[in-house]
Amino acid sequence: MTDPISDFLTRLRNASLARQAETASPHSQMKEAIAAILKEDGFITDFSHGTDERGHKTLVVKLKYVNETPAITQVKRVSTPGRRLYCGYQEIPRVLNGLGISILSTSRGLMNNQNCLRHKVGGELVCTVW
Secondary structure, eight states, rough: OOOOHHHHHHHHHHHHTTOEEEEEEEOOOHHHHHHHHHHHHSSSEEEEEOOOOTTTTTEEEEEEEEETTSSOOOOOEEETTOOOOEOOOOGGGHHHHGGGGGOOOOOTTEEEEHHHHHHHEEEEEEEEOO
């Protein structure tokens, strides 16, 4: 697998479209930080740690539904391993006119676009969620 973050986002998107209650993915600190931001902004209900049948650590994400429609409508990976996209805090794009969020990898860790503007930091634009 060349892009584990893209794989994680695709698992989230596919599980929400299939109306599944939860989805599991191999664990990493960056995936856990993305899940924490999604929980903070109300896109998922909760996340926890688990293990698969081989004993490897997994990240289990419980998806959120509002009136049987998924809270996550679309997830797009912006910066890929082949093409990194960086932006300053003044150039952070608005997602769906403020209804969605952008997740950036900054020098202070992963942040959503509102926190980046508040702290005046830019970084690598990881993904957008709405």
